[in-house]
Amino acid sequence: MVFAALALSIFLNSGCKKIAGPGAQAEYVLGTYCRIDLFENGNGELYNRLFSRLAELDRLLSANRDDSELAQVNRNAGLEPASVSPELLAVLERSLYFAEISGGAFDPTVGPLVKLWGIGTETPRIPPEEEIRVALDLVNWRDLEITRQNGGTAFLKRRGMALDLGAIAKGYAADELAEILRKAGIPRAIIDLGGNAYVWGTKNGGDPWSIGVQDPMQERGNYAGILKLGNSASIVSSGIYERYFTENGRRWHHIMDLTEAGGRRGYPAENGLFSTTVILTSSMDADALSTACFVLGYEKGLALARANGAEILFIFEDKTIRGSPGALEAFSLTGDYRIP
Ligand code: ADP
Numbered sequence: 164m165v166f167a168a169l170a171l172s173i174f175l176n177s178g179c180k181k182i183a184g185p186g187a188q189a190e191y192v193l194g195t196y197c198r199i200d201l202f203e204n205g206n207g208e209l210y211n212r213l214f215s216r217l218a219e220l221d222r223l224l225s226a227n228r229d230d231s232e233l234a235q236v237n238r239n240a241g242l243e244p245a246s247v248s249p250e251l252l253a254v255l256e257r258s259l260y261f262a263e264i265s266g267g268a269f270d271p272t273v274g275p276l277v278k279l280w281g282i283g284t285e286t287p288r289i290p291p292e293e294e295i296r297v298a299l300d301l302v303n304w305r306d307l308e309i310t311r312q313n314g315g316t317a318f319l320k321r322r323g324m325a326l327d328l329g330a331i332a333k334g335y336a337a338d339e340l341a342e343i344l345r346k347a348g349i350p351r352a353i354i355d356l357g358g359n360a361y362v363w364g365t366k367n368g369g370d371p372w373s374i375g376v377q378d379p380m381q382e383r384g385n386y387a388g389i390l391k392l393g394n395s396a397s398i399v400s401s402g403i404y405e406r407y408f409t410e411n412g413r414r415w416h417h418i419m420d421l422t423e424a425g426g427r428r429g430y431p432a433e434n435g436l437f438s439t440t441v442i443l444t445s446s447m448d449a450d451a452l453s454t455a456c457f458v459l460g461y462e463k464g465l466a467l468a469r470a471n472g473a474e475i476l477f478i479f480e481d482k483t484i485r486g487s488p489g490a491l492e493a494f495s496l497t498g499d500y501r502i503p
C-alpha cells in the first residue's frame with residue numbers, strides 16, 4: 164500500500180465515514196478508504212463531485228454488490244450477453260489486454276476463486292482441493308466475450324463464471340478523478356484510493372512529491388522507502404499485506420496465482436515477493452500491472468512492466484528491493500531493506 168507521506172494519521176484515526184482534515188477528505192468507497200487532498204484549492208463542491216464519481220464507479224464496477232452493472236454480467240453468465248455501458252466495456256477491454264499480455268497471470272474472471280477463499284471477508288478459509296479445482300475451471304479470460312455491437316455487451320460463456328475487477332477498478336477510478344481535476348484546472352492534488360495513489364500536478368513550490376512505499380512487514384504507515392516524483396503520476400502497489408488471513412501458521416493473501424508456471428493451483432501467489440509497486444501515468448494500467456507482475460514474479464514481471472512503459476519496484480521476502488532503473492533512481496530506502 165502506498166500513502167502520500169503525512170497523509171496517514173488522518174486516515175488511521177478515521178472511524179467515521181467522512182473526515183475532513185485540513186484540505187483533505189476521506190470516505191469509505193470501492194471497498195477501501197479513499198482520500199483526496201486538493202490542498203489550497205479544496206472546496207466542498209469539488210470534493211463532493213469527486214466522491215460522487217467514486218460512488219458511481221462503485222455501482223458500475225463492484226463485484227460485491229447485487230445492483231452493480233458488473234453483477235448483472237455475472238448473473239447472466241452462461242445465459243446471454245448483458246448490456247454494458249461504454250465505461251464498463253472500456254475497463255473490460257483493458258482487462259482483456261492485460262490478461263492476454265500477462266499470459267493470464269492477471270485475469271478479470273478470477274471471481275469464483277476470490278469468492279471461494281473469501282479473503283478480506285469475515286469468513287476466509289483454505290478451501291478443499293476439490294472446490295478449488297471446480298472454481299479454477301471457471302476462471303478463464305478467453306471465455307469473456309465483449310462486443311461494441313448492440314450498444315455494448317459482455318458475456319461470460321459458462322454458468323458460474325464471475326468477473327472480479329478488484330485488481331484494476333481502483334486504478335480506473337483514480338484516472339477518472341484525475342480527469343475531473345484536469346477539467347477543473349486544479350494544479351495539484353493527491354488521490355489515494357487504498358494504496359492506489361495518484362499525485363496530480365506539481366507540488367506548491369515545485370519540490371518533487373514524496374510517496375512512501377509501504378513496508379509490507381510493518382504496520383500501515385511504515386515505509387520501506389520513499390519515491391520522489393516530479394510530475395503527475397500514479398503509484399500502485401500490490402502485496403501480501405493488503406488483505407490476508409492467517410491459518411496453519413501461514414499467511415494467505417488475496418492475489419491468486421493462475422499461471423501454468425505456478426502449477427495453476429488456485430492458491431495465493433508464492434514467489435518470494437512481498438510486494439510490487441508500479442509507477443505510470445495511467446493508474447488503470449499501473450493497477451493491472453502491479454497485480455500481474457506480482458503473480459509473474461521478478462524476471463517476467465520486470466519485462467512486462469518495461470514493455471508497457473512502466474517503472475516498477477519489487478520488494479522481496481529476503482528484504483531486498485530490485486526494480487527498473489528509473490524506479491530505483493527515484494527511490495530512497497528508509498526501512499530495514501537493502502538494494503543489492
Ligand atoms: P489491492 O486490491 O490491494 O489494491 P490488487 O490490485 O493486486 O490489490 O488486486 C487484488 C484483487 O484483485 C483481489 O482482492 C481480487 O479481487 C483480485 N485478484 C486476485 N488475484 C487476481 C489475479 N490473478 N488477476 C486478477 N485479479 C485478481
Ligand code: MG
Nearest residue numbers: 330450451454
Ligand atoms: Mg492491481
